[in-house]
Amino acid sequence: MTTLMGITFSTLLTITQIGMYFGFMGNATMIIRHTDADVWVASKNIQNFDFANPIPEDRINRVRALDGVESADRIIVWWGFLKLPSGGQEQVQIVGFNPDSGIAAPWAMIEGDAYDVKGGRYMIVDKTSEQRLGKLKLGQVWELTGKKFKLVGISEGIKTFTTAPLVFMSYNQSKAFFPANTATYVVAKIKDKGRLGEVVETLRATMKDNDVYTKGEFVYKTVMYWTVQTGMGMGFFLTAILGLTVGGVIVGQTIYANTMEHIQEFGTLKAIGAKNSDLYKIIFTQAGISAVIGFAAGSIIILLLKDLIEKVGVTLYLSFWLFVPMFFIILLTCLLSAYFSIRKVKMLDPVMVFRG
Amino acid sequence: MDIALETKDVTKIYRQGGIEVVAVEGVSLSLEAGMVLLIMGPSGSGKTTLLSMMGCILQPTSGTVRVDKGVVSGLSIDLLPDIRKKYFGFVFQSFNLFPSLTATENIEVILRLKGWKKADMRETAVGLLDAVGLKQRAGFYPRDLSGGEKQRVAFARAMAGDPAIILADEPTANLDSKTGNSVLELLKDMAETFGKAVAIVSHDPRAEALAHRVVFLEDGRLRQ
Numbered sequence A: 001m002t003t004l005m006g007i008t009f010s011t012l013l014t015i016t017q018i019g020m021y022f023g024f025m026g027n028a029t030m031i032i033r034h035t036d037a038d039v040w041v042a043s044k045n046i047q048n049f050d051f052a053n054p055i056p057e058d059r060i061n062r063v064r065a066l067d068g069v070e071s072a073d074r075i076i077v078w079w080g081f082l083k084l085p086s087g088g089q090e091q092v093q094i095v096g097f098n099p100d101s102g103i104a105a106p107w108a109m110i111e112g113d114a115y116d117v118k119g120g121r122y123m124i125v126d127k128t129s130e131q132r133l134g135k136l137k138l139g140q141v142w143e144l145t146g147k148k149f150k151l152v153g154i155s156e157g158i159k160t161f162t163t164a165p166l167v168f169m170s171y172n173q174s175k176a177f178f179p180a181n182t183a184t185y186v187v188a189k190i191k192d193k194g195r196l197g198e199v200v201e202t203l204r205a206t207m208k209d210n211d212v213y214t215k216g217e218f219v220y221k222t223v224m225y226w227t228v229q230t231g232m233g234m235g236f237f238l239t240a241i242l243g244l245t246v247g248g249v250i251v252g253q254t255i256y257a258n259t260m261e262h263i264q265e266f267g268t269l270k271a272i273g274a275k276n277s278d279l280y281k282i283i284f285t286q287a288g289i290s291a292v293i294g295f296a297a298g299s300i301i302i303l304l305l306k307d308l309i310e311k312v313g314v315t316l317y318l319s320f321w322l323f324v325p326m327f328f329i330i331l332l333t334c335l336l337s338a339y340f341s342i343r344k345v346k347m348l349d350p351v352m353v354f355r356g
Numbered sequence B: 001m002d003i004a005l006e007t008k009d010v011t012k013i014y015r016q017g018g019i020e021v022v023a024v025e026g027v028s029l030s031l032e033a034g035m036v037l038l039i040m041g042p043s044g045s046g047k048t049t050l051l052s053m054m055g056c057i058l059q060p061t062s063g064t065v066r067v068d069k070g071v072v073s074g075l076s077i078d079l080l081p082d083i084r085k086k087y088f089g090f091v092f093q094s095f096n097l098f099p100s101l102t103a104t105e106n107i108e109v110i111l112r113l114k115g116w117k118k119a120d121m122r123e124t125a126v127g128l129l130d131a132v133g134l135k136q137r138a139g140f141y142p143r144d145l146s147g148g149e150k151q152r153v154a155f156a157r158a159m160a161g162d163p164a165i166i167l168a169d170e171p172t173a174n175l176d177s178k179t180g181n182s183v184l185e186l187l188k189d190m191a192e193t194f195g196k197a198v199a200i201v202s203h204d205p206r207a208e209a210l211a212h213r214v215v216f217l218e219d220g221r222l223r224q
């Protein structure tokens, strides 16, 4: 029973940690991944998606001028404050996109259409922001950093790392919040995906005071920033390892205690003619069964708790492909823990059975 | 008579912390099919040590043990489990049943160890319990069996897989005299009816009456 609790606990802790880590990273790179662009041009030494410096907006011309480029768009990612009905205000993240091309537009619309932001002070806010902003309804007018905006659409599940509510609007409107004649990103689609590397190289050569990344590179850069530079990844990793270690020790201890409790029976089996390998099989089978049951229990608890955890605002990324390797890691931990018992049984002298 | 087991000049010297204890010294004896050999002697005279060497659980310091005409002393320790499995059934003073298994399962475990097929195990196990008069207790766990019944299950288990030799160390020590009696009868039965070569260690005077041959150990030596 203790064995199972140990494994369940381990499973719970490691999977939530890893799930949260993937959740955070998924959010941090969500807009990059969903934006239909092959190349991102940003300010020099950019670290991640959310924090970038303005670049001259006419950089778009240099990008467009390049042979391999099919189309290019500008995006503004900036900050603003929404005035709440209560009188307080909430910091929000503004994304200005080109509604004609739809590049960097919100993709999971549940009400309205991304195109609706065109031509005025219109905005789209994500449903998950209701926790901070209160009930969202089309037609509502909100004051965003001193300017009135009408809510014309609601998306669902679009988040960023900062957890600030996302406010989508047209690029032209977002310029009002941003230094004149600048943008945050210039993104481009290229004609021949096979020549991606070549195009990126040329852009880098021609725009030395900008950073140029492929979509994959930018995702990687952002993930590495949050994981390594902020030390956050290490935090999750250590907690996950701690979970495994604590679980492993509990499992090892209980299997060991269990083996010692039955040492007389193991001795009897040995006397009767069981080989060490026969006994190892028994112990490893026990450990394996414990691993399966404990892992299943832990997984079920996580799936049940997922909604609760996400209500707090933490994204838990759980997928089949997270559970599969985790199962093998837990199984391995259990088998390793069982190893201490193996040694005890190996040394066991069957002569003991005749000695009361 | 078929000689199932033979010892020749077996000696066991325990070394512990620089002190040597000669537990058994120069014992030669033979065990025949269909016969009960009783080993008697005072406490500490080396009875258990001798029985352990006969049962290939303990390696003699010198001398030889032959089982089924093959010399087993001097073999690698890794080979001994297979020899025990093939030739021996053991009965212990404190029964040593597996508490989490029923009477039938206690026997099946041994059959499985001996490589039996699952399909044949149940019938054989119940048959063995029937032979010791416990067919009605087949589904009982050891905790629900009396001492005498436990020892009968242990006998049935020792018979599992039909080994040629049965070794029992003080099988009646934990039983009252009446149940002890019936267990001794069972031992005799194993030899006479089933043709086993049986060796037991016992202080029980009734065992003496029932054994075909009795040897006395004194300070590790056979008293002639």
Ligand SMILES: Nc1ncnc2c1ncn2[C@@H]1O[C@H](COP(=O)(O)OP(=O)(O)OP(=O)(O)O)[C@@H](O)[C@H]1O
Pocket: B014, B015, B016, B021, B022, B023, B041, B042, B043, B044, B045, B046, B047, B048, B049, B050
């Ligand atoms: N592992 C061991 N190490 C050292 N000495 C041992 C060991 N096992 C037994 N002895 C000694 O060997 C001698 C014979 O012991 P053994 O257990 O064979 O006697 P026994 O005749 O079975 O006694 P009892 O009737 O009390 O069971 C004893 O003096 C005992 O102390």
Ligand SMILES: [Mg+2]
Pocket: B047, B048, B049
């Ligand atoms: Mg003894």
